[in-house]
Amino acid sequence: MLEPQPVGIPVPNPSPASMPYWEGCKRGELLYQRCNDCGTIALRPGTVCGHCLGRSLSWVASKGLGALYSWTVVWRPQRPSFTVPYAPGIVTLDEGFRMVSSIVGCEPADLRADMPLAVEFHPASDEIFLPYFRPRP
Amino acid sequence: MPHPYRDVVIAGVYNTPQARQLEGHDSESITFDAAVGALADAGVKPAEVDAVIGAHAQELVLGLRLGPCTRLPWQLGIPIVLEGADLVASGRADVVLVAAGGASMYSDRTSTAPWTRPANEFVVGYGLFTAAEFALMARRHMVMHRTTPEQMATVAATIRNNGHVNPDAVYYGRGPFTPADILASRMVADPFHLLDCAMTSEGGCALVLTNADRAADFSSPPVWILGGGSDSYGPAYQIAPAWDLVGRSDVPAGYVGRTAARHTFAAAGLHPGDVDVAELYDPFSFEIIRQMEAFGFCNDGEGGAFVAEGNIGPGGRLPVTTDGGTMSYSHAGINAQQLQRVIRAVEQLRGTCATSQVDGASVALCSNGGSGALFTDVLLLGTERP
Numbered sequence: 001m002l003e004p005q006p007v008g009i010p011v012p013n014p015s016p017a018s019m020p021y022w023e024g025c026k027r028g029e030l031l032y033q034r035c036n037d038c039g040t041i042a043l044r045p046g047t048v049c050g051h052c053l054g055r056s057l058s059w060v061a062s063k064g065l066g067a068l069y070s071w072t073v074v075w076r077p078q079r080p081s082f083t084v085p086y087a088p089g090i091v092t093l094d095e096g097f098r099m100v101s102s103i104v105g106c107e108p109a110d111l112r113a114d115m116p117l118a119v120e121f122h123p124a125s126d127e128i129f130l131p132y133f134r135p136r137p
Numbered sequence: 138m139p140h141p142y143r144d145v146v147i148a149g150v151y152n153t154p155q156a157r158q159l160e161g162h163d164s165e166s167i168t169f170d171a172a173v174g175a176l177a178d179a180g181v182k183p184a185e186v187d188a189v190i191g192a193h194a195q196e197l198v199l200g201l202r203l204g205p206c207t208r209l210p211w212q213l214g215i216p217i218v219l220e221g222a223d224l225v226a227s228g229r230a231d232v233v234l235v236a237a238g239g240a241s242m243y244s245d246r247t248s249t250a251p252w253t254r255p256a257n258e259f260v261v262g263y264g265l266f267t268a269a270e271f272a273l274m275a276r277r278h279m280v281m282h283r284t285t286p287e288q289m290a291t292v293a294a295t296i297r298n299n300g301h302v303n304p305d306a307v308y309y310g311r312g313p314f315t316p317a318d319i320l321a322s323r324m325v326a327d328p329f330h331l332l333d334c335a336m337t338s339e340g341g342c343a344l345v346l347t348n349a350d351r352a353a354d355f356s357s358p359p360v361w362i363l364g365g366g367s368d369s370y371g372p373a374y375q376i377a378p379a380w381d382l383v384g385r386s387d388v389p390a391g392y393v394g395r396t397a398a399r400h401t402f403a404a405a406g407l408h409p410g411d412v413d414v415a416e417l418y419d420p421f422s423f424e425i426i427r428q429m430e431a432f433g434f435c436n437d438g439e440g441g442a443f444v445a446e447g448n449i450g451p452g453g454r455l456p457v458t459t460d461g462g463t464m465s466y467s468h469a470g471i472n473a474q475q476l477q478r479v480i481r482a483v484e485q486l487r488g489t490c491a492t493s494q495v496d497g498a499s500v501a502l503c504s505n506g507g508s509g510a511l512f513t514d515v516l517l518l519g520t521e522r523p
Contacts, residue, residue: 005264012258022258043376044259069379070280072272073327074264079248082264090273090377098377102263108327113280130262 239470300461
């Protein structure tokens with residue numbers, strides 16, 4: 001069974017631009033950044049819209065529902081603090097953005113393209129909660 | 138308009154010995170060995186060098202007493218060869234030394250190699266590393282086109298067998314391998330088994346670019362740069378390496394390198410069918426399947442069948458990565474292994490490969506990078522002046 005990683009793995013170091021994202025994760029909210037002018041969703045936190053070059057961006061809460069776009073199952077851990085197997089994946093959120101995460105709550109052999117997923121948050125430290133995704137009916 | 142590189146030649150190339158670990162060396166010292174070797178191969182004296190490119194460019198300027206000298210301390214493969222060609226073509230330099238090396242960089246073997254595990258905040262918590270990032274691209278291709286692990290294993294077996302017979306390869310004599318052997322090795326990051334992946338090793342390499350009017354001075358026939366280019370879709374290992382990520386064109390990130398290859402062939406006035414040998418970058422078996430499609434050697438989605446039909450092996454339509462590549466020849470440090478694709482292509486065009494020489498090779502394609510890293514560089518070399 002794929003499980004969230006225990007505390008002790010390397011922890012993200014937020015930047016000023018990404019701090020709202022990590023604060024959202026701690027509250028149990030998955031935030032994404034959207035242009036107020038053209039509605040384009042940012043590929044990563046920033047200050048300029050990559051589509052219209054507008055400078056007015058807002059953080060918006062996702063419903064946290066999506067589908068599996070691609071995945072791998074890792075058996076040789078990146079470092080010993082990671083427990084294997086684990087399943088990094090790319091999730092397409094219903095709002096139309098993609099993110100890297102890890103899939104939990106199923107067997108590696110059950111992973112399928114386009115399987116429906118829902119976000120959940122697990123602590124990696126006192127400050128950082130990581131979004132994971134679990135299969136949903 | 139004359140070809141921009143009609144007066145530029147590659148006059149010297151050199152690989153140091155390669156090994157899993159090189160006793161008594163660090164990256165700087167093995168880079169010096171490589172630089173001296175390439176200058177000797179070109180028959181160029183240090184005092185003639187007026188530009189150096191590579192991670193240790195400044196140390197080479199000092200250590201070989203080259204100053205005053207142009208120095209570009211950049212850590213890339215094909216792009217620094219093209220930069221060197223531009224220096225010569227524009228008259229900013231006459232003799233350019235491009236050198237790279239990696240040693241004493243990887244000691245903690247309980248973790249993957251340090252340059253494979255970047256600390257970006259959006260990936261660090263998920264235990265990604267190079268193999269996992271590239272697996273995300275490979276898996277999507279499997280979903281879209283039913284590409285199989287067996288097809289990938291055919292690539293790995295082919296390239297590893299080129300290394301098996303190459304006495305200079307780190308894994309010389311370790312084969313021969315069948316696709317079944319590849320599939321029987323332990324899983325690293327599904328769909329990649331251990332033998333689908335590049336090794337890690339140590340070594341250096343260098344090459345010398347100079348003006349064509351000096352070519353008569355050299356012991357080896359000159360090799361010409363017919364074209365080249367670089368595609369990037371952004372920083373590696375920071376955002377989701379999604380196959381269909383797009384930027385200013387409709388070419389997806391899964392086909393990174395396609396735009397560069399189109400420009401490259403157009404600059405040369407050639408087509409993929411004109412390539413005699415392809416010294417392609419092989420960090421993972423799937424990358425060769427992807428590059429077959431990206432560069433136009435087969436149709437989209439047909440790369441798996443193309444490699445399974447025997448096209449990329451010795452005597453095939455397009456022999457690929459003939460020294461054993463990063464899977465079997467060497468995967469030294471960060472950038473030596475990328476320059477080594479160019480060096481092997483030069484040796485193929487000189488006709489001097491001791492093993493897996495493609496008879497009469499006159500056009501060679503090289504590549505660096507790969508889809509999981511969101512960049513691919515392309516270089517086309519030939520025996521005829523462009």
